[in-house]
Amino acid sequence: MLDYSNNEIGVILRNIRKKKGLRLEDVADENISSATLSNLERGISQVKIEKLNYVLEKYGIKLKEIPSLIREEQMLLEDLKLKMLSIESLQRKGKYDQADELLSSIEDGDDKPVAAEVKWLRGVNALFTKNYRKAEKEFTHAIRIASQNEMDTSNIEAFSFSDLGLCSYYQNDLQAALDYTNSGIDAFNPHGERKFLKYLLLRNKATFLERMGKVMEGLKVVEEVWDEIDQIDQLETRSSFYWLKSEFLRKSGALGDALQCAQEGIRFAAINSHHGLFDLWSVLGSIYTTREEWEKAENCFRIAMEISLEQSNRFVRASIQMGHLYIKQKQWTKAEATLSKAVQQAENFEIAYKVDGLLALGDLFFQQHNKYEAITYYRQAIELAHRFNYTEKEYKGWYWLAECYKGDNEEEFQCCTVNMFNVQQKIYRGAGEVVAID
Secondary structure, three states: OOOOOHHHHHHHHHHHHHHOOOOHHHHOOOOOOHHHHHHHHHOOOOOOHHHHHHHHHHHOOOHHHHHHHHHHHHHHHHHHHHHHHHHHHHHHOOOHHHHHHHHHOOOOOOOOOOHHHHHHHHHHHHHHOOOHHHHHHHHHHHHHHHHOOOOOOOOHHHHHHHHHHHHHHHOOOHHHHHHHHHHHHHHOOOOOOOOOHHHHHHHHHHHHHHHOOOHHHHHHHHHHHHOOHHHOOOHHHHHHHHHHHHHHHHHOOOHHHHHHHHHHHHHHHHOOOOOOHHHHHHHHHHHHHHOOOHHHHHHHHHHHHHOOOOOOHHHHHHHHHHHHHHHHOOOHHHHHHHHHHHHHHHOOOOHHHHHHHHHHHHHHHHHOOOHHHHHHHHHHHHHHHHHOOOHHHHHHHHHHHHHHHOOOOHHHHHHHHHHHHHHHHHHHHHHOOOOOOO
16 A cells, blocks of 8 residues: 555545546546545545556556655645745735735646635735725635635634634624634634634634623633733734733723733833834823823823824824823813814824714814814714714714704704614624713
């Protein structure tokens, strides 16, 4: 018997048949069925030497040629894996055009030994170039191929679920993002490749729970990881867990523990390529804001703004947090200037931050009893939130708009409350959560 695995022999049999342009039905006869041939090619059937010889004779191949054919296949596979590793590295550096060029040079086909990984890489390229429909198609295809291979240890199935979660997240469907991520956690093989994926999946799960307002559920995920925090090799992922724990503790009212965790995270991030510093300084500022330690909060937000590029999402986000701080201090002029600039800059970045900035400007004028101006900003925020499916933000807009009309315009007040109910129903059906109004 040949000293090779069923899978290795199966690949050779399939390659020979494909090169000859034959279907399984073309090879099958009264001595060997197409089902048996399929099992042999997929490596899920014990290869009997008589059957193997019989099939090889039909192909005009001698048994002694198998070892050299397998070695040749192994060399080709090594070259292909190196190419895919190159593609993955290019993608992580944002070189999507170069990655796409390499991907186009790889022969397609579900029966290829790395077919699932190729589909996944194509999905990654589509994901980060915002072609979400194509990305979802490629990831789903990768999952189907990988799930059919019981011997697969690449964790491509789990990674594809993880990236499907990101597709949903970027399209503002948090519940779908959470569901896909949970599927990825279930599919993850702890004995397989890409062991870092375990913590990436758990980080994403906790992040989605934070966005959905599920504080205790998210904190539970983080706490379960915390004993293994030193085992997380990816610095960005480890810093994210410090931020998540600090944020969950802050929202649960454990401000002392939140403060300690954020400061520990900042010390870690500062000596490890600065991964996560912005988020940690931002949450520290939010903690001090909650404690009404205004000067410390302002210093934290200023540092967050200093370590982010002025023309960036992060700078806009920090500006909005600073604007909220000025509102709490009743520094109306500073608040208006800071928030107006943030809204203007958000035009070039993420629409969600423009909605946040408009809501904050509405709050600013509402607290100054200037309901006319507040209504203008709340309506702009609602319109954008509705158009881009930011349901929680839309709900908050309707709530504060109702506050503006309460006691002054009953008809508009009733209209707002009906819209609040409709949006809340949408949120409830999607996530089962009631929106909290800050």
